[in-house]
Amino acid sequence: MNVVTSIPTDITPDGTDYDTVRHVIEMLTEDYRDQPSLETIARRLRQSPTQLQKVFTRWAGLSPKAFLQAVTLDHAKRLLRQEGMPLLEASIEVGLSGPGRLHDLFVTHEAMSPGEWKARGGGLTIRYGFHPSPFGTALVMVTDRGLAGLAFADAGEERASFEDMAGRWPNATYLEDSAATAHYAARIFNPERWCAEEPLNIVLIGSDFQIRVWQALLNIPLGKATTYSKIAGDIGQPTASRAVGAAVGRNPISFVVPCHRALGKGGELTGYHWGLTRKRAILGWEAGKG
DNA sequence: ATCGGCATTTGTT
DNA sequence: AACAAATGCCGAT
Numbered sequence: 226m227n228v229v230t231s232i233p234t235d236i237t238p239d240g241t242d243y244d245t246v247r248h249v250i251e252m253l254t255e256d257y258r259d260q261p262s263l264e265t266i267a268r269r270l271r272q273s274p275t276q277l278q279k280v281f282t283r284w285a286g287l288s289p290k291a292f293l294q295a296v297t298l299d300h301a302k303r304l305l306r307q308e309g310m311p312l313l314e315a316s317i318e319v320g321l322s323g324p325g326r327l328h329d330l331f332v333t334h335e336a337m338s339p340g341e342w343k344a345r346g347g348g349l350t351i352r353y354g355f356h357p358s359p360f361g362t363a364l365v366m367v368t369d370r371g372l373a374g375l376a377f378a379d380a381g382e383e384r385a386s387f388e389d390m391a392g393r394w395p396n397a398t399y400l401e402d403s404a405a406t407a408h409y410a411a412r413i414f415n416p417e418r419w420c421a422e423e424p425l426n427i428v429l430i431g432s433d434f435q436i437r438v439w440q441a442l443l444n445i446p447l448g449k450a451t452t453y454s455k456i457a458g459d460i461g462q463p464t465a466s467r468a469v470g471a472a473v474g475r476n477p478i479s480f481v482v483p484c485h486r487a488l489g490k491g492g493e494l495t496g497y498h499w500g501l502t503r504k505r506a507i508l509g510w511e512a513g514k515g
Numbered sequence: 516a517t518c519g520g521c522a523t524t525t526g527t528t
Numbered sequence: 529a530a531c532a533a534a535t536g537c538c539g540a541t
Contacts, residue, residue: 434522453538457521467538468521474537475523489538496537504537517541527532 242284243361243506245270245277247379249289250296250505263289284359286513295512296505302492304450304508330413330481331424334443335370336436351394354403355383356410359510360480360503363414365406366390371426372409375478377499393477394430413481416514427478434460438472445486448515450508452490474498480507 252266267274281289294300351373353366358377364386366374374393378386391399412418412425429436437460445451453473454466462468469487476484479499485507489495497504 432523457538462521464519465521465538467519467536468523470538471522471536476537484537487537491539494537498537501537519540520538521536523535525532525534528530 241357242280243359244380245272245280246284246506246509247361247502249277250502250509253293253296254502254505263293285510287509292509292513295509298492300512301450301488301494301508304448304486305452305488305492330416330419331421332427332443332481333424334427334429334440337428337430349397350400351397352400352402352405353387353390354401354406354410356403356407358410358414360506362386363410363480364390365409365413367406367409368428370428372413372478372481373428373430375413375481377479377503379500390477393475425481427481429482430477431472431475434468435472435475438469439476439478439482439484442473442476442482442484442487445483447483447511450486450488452488453495454490456487470495 248270249266252261252269261269263277264274267277270277272280278289281287281292285292285295287295349368351366351368353364353374355378356363356365360377362378362380362383364374364376364378364383365372366376374390376386376390391397409425429439431439438456441451441456441459452466453469454463456473457463457466457469460469473484473487474496476482476498479485485497485504494501494504494508
């Protein structure tokens, strides 16, 4: 399997900014006890505070101060507090495909059970490509029906990321084709290109349970969050919160299916398949878009 | 730190 | 194919 190693860096300036942001988040959460000041952090990164300031505002649309505030537990709790409508309408049936106002990046989704996938999947081709994103390198996977996978990788981890994704659909044929995936990446990570007129087509491939959970995630608007237990309740299995967590963790189209907006009941960021730091980064970034 | 709960996966017969 | 065991972005004690 050929995994490209050269990733273009000139599509979006955010691509390189993320590296800085990631380090800041890591420092902040690792030494949260002694609350390192912005100056301390800047010094440790061998950058001037002004430079850091610039990177943040460019990356998040948020001052460092506002950004820092956005990745705290407090903020997470605030996201949870806003009571929303149920995440899943009772009328939505498993496997039903349809349009909808899902996410703020509008998407239409099509669900495919493993059975359908198998029937069709043996001969199906998945085209993939690596692209810079505000959250590190993104691995985009598409079928002729639409976006099927979105993963992340820190520098040097592209291969592992690819294996992780490819392992989910072992029977597919994989073709490196970043020309085919580039416009997906460009659109997904640019809020200015999110519009209802041309929703993004995505293909959800998973068990009934997983698809119900992922549909619930799609209904969480930008700037809000929910909990695993609430999702469990909304899909009619109030005691299955842990199973919900597992399903959320298997979400193949991260970011687009906003699994980062699922938090623990107390607002903790419990976990993220592509790393907790990234979950914080995405939530912080979104705080600047709301 | 532990344990109940539950979908899925992985390892055994 | 059936079953047991392990695992995971939970949640409560």
